[in-house]
Amino acid sequence: MYDVPLWLWIGFAVTVVVALTIDLLAHRDDHVIGFKEAARWSIGWVGLAVVFGVVVWTFVEPAMITDAAGALVPATTESAGVQYFTAWLLEKSLSVDNLFVFALIFAYFKVPAKYQHRVLFFGVIGALVFRGIFLALGVQIVERFSPVLFLFAAVLLYSAWKLIKGDDDDYDPSTSFALKAMRKVIPMKDEYHGTKFFIKEAGKRYGTPLLAVVVAIEAADLIFAVDSVPAVLAVSSDAFIVYTSNAFAILGLRALYFLLSGLLEKFHYLGKGLAVILAFIGLKLILQASHENISTSVPEIPSLASLAVIVVLLAGSIILSLARPLPVEEQTTPDPTVEAADIPAATATGDTVADDPEGGSVAYGSDGRNDSSLEKDLR
Numbered sequence: 001m002y003d004v005p006l007w008l009w010i011g012f013a014v015t016v017v018v019a020l021t022i023d024l025l026a027h028r029d030d031h032v033i034g035f036k037e038a039a040r041w042s043i044g045w046v047g048l049a050v051v052f053g054v055v056v057w058t059f060v061e062p063a064m065i066t067d068a069a070g071a072l073v074p075a076t077t078e079s080a081g082v083q084y085f086t087a088w089l090l091e092k093s094l095s096v097d098n099l100f101v102f103a104l105i106f107a108y109f110k111v112p113a114k115y116q117h118r119v120l121f122f123g124v125i126g127a128l129v130f131r132g133i134f135l136a137l138g139v140q141i142v143e144r145f146s147p148v149l150f151l152f153a154a155v156l157l158y159s160a161w162k163l164i165k166g167d168d169d170d171y172d173p174s175t176s177f178a179l180k181a182m183r184k185v186i187p188m189k190d191e192y193h194g195t196k197f198f199i200k201e202a203g204k205r206y207g208t209p210l211l212a213v214v215v216a217i218e219a220a221d222l223i224f225a226v227d228s229v230p231a232v233l234a235v236s237s238d239a240f241i242v243y244t245s246n247a248f249a250i251l252g253l254r255a256l257y258f259l260l261s262g263l264l265e266k267f268h269y270l271g272k273g274l275a276v277i278l279a280f281i282g283l284k285l286i287l288q289a290s291h292e293n294i295s296t297s298v299p300e301i302p303s304l305a306s307l308a309v310i311v312v313l314l315a316g317s318i319i320l321s322l323a324r325p326l327p328v329e330e331q332t333t334p335d336p337t338v339e340a341a342d343i344p345a346a347t348a349t350g351d352t353v354a355d356d357p358e359g360g361s362v363a364y365g366s367d368g369r370n371d372s373s374l375e376k377d378l379r
Helices: 006-026 035-059 080-108 113-144 148-165 177-185 209-235 239-251 253-260 270-293 303-323
Strands: 064-066 072-074 198-201 204-207 352-355 361-364
Touching: 006 035, 006 113, 006 239, 035 080, 035 239, 035 253, 080 113, 080 209, 080 239, 080 253, 080 270, 080 303, 113 148, 113 209, 113 239, 113 253, 148 209, 148 270, 177 209, 209 239, 209 270, 209 303, 239 253, 270 303
Parallel strands: none
Antiparallel strands: 064 072, 198 204, 352 361
16 A cells, blocks of 8 residues: 555664663663653653654655556555554554553562563563564455455454443453463463573473463453454554554553553543544444445545544543542552552461562462462462
8 A cells, every 4th residue: 555665664673673672771670660760761662653653654655556547546545644643543542451451460460560561571572473463464354355344343343342341340360261271381380580481490490470471461462452453454454554553552562551550540431432442443444344345435534534533532531530530449450560568468377478589578378388379370
């Protein structure tokens, strides 16, 4: 759909690699990410995405195709920049809902706050790889069989309905198929060992809880892709646009998580706003599929209008959340920054709370073993 110069593909790849390297080096000493640090990184990631979007707007032109009369015409009348920013903002908004699941996973596994960035870093690497695969497949399927857009629309409308019902609030990491499969092939330890994913004891290799957390995050992202891929394909079917917009939204996800950590329930109407956005994108897909497969007289929703709708719905849900805060007694999402030491330990059986030299504190039973619910789930 667009003529993307080779240098821009190379520039994108180099930018991602350099940015991830800087991020990794900046956080090589594991520490708790505070609000100010998260805010600086969030501004940096957003700024990088916007600068790249301006480059796309400036240098990417529609591809030229031959019409029925044999004349060369643009493949689309829409600006590449508009499609990029619409897709990026859409993915950014959908990723906010993912943060609730991340908070549940971290609380479930009692991950020390200073290790959470490391987990999300590897989660982002996996997300970039898997999203690239899914988006490439999605683009090819749409190009070869455009009626599949009706199926994608149905997926988005179903996801919107689930968000309205609040089904996502019941996410339980212990039911993850990926975790169950991993436990069958990799023997697991119950205690954290710093940022190590594997340890050796008596010549045998064991996985640590941190490995289980990364697997849970990756499995959750695969579920998120069910919404994300059809949604972004409703905006554009160009491989460069859909992948770069997704990549820059994913890159900023870690900083956004720590920026909003502990504040997620303040935006309690955001889920409903995202549901409306998904329903709107589903409607856009239905109109697009009908235009391409039924009749060209069926109107389509342009990307610029979609961008405006997404902005209004996001802003509206945030403003409404702040204007009508959730009562304290209804707040149930755990604070992911709470260390294990802050979680009450049972003392009726003689259990004590001891400092973990690798980070945080954990509860130990009288036999000296970790007494958290994690023990039974890692076996």
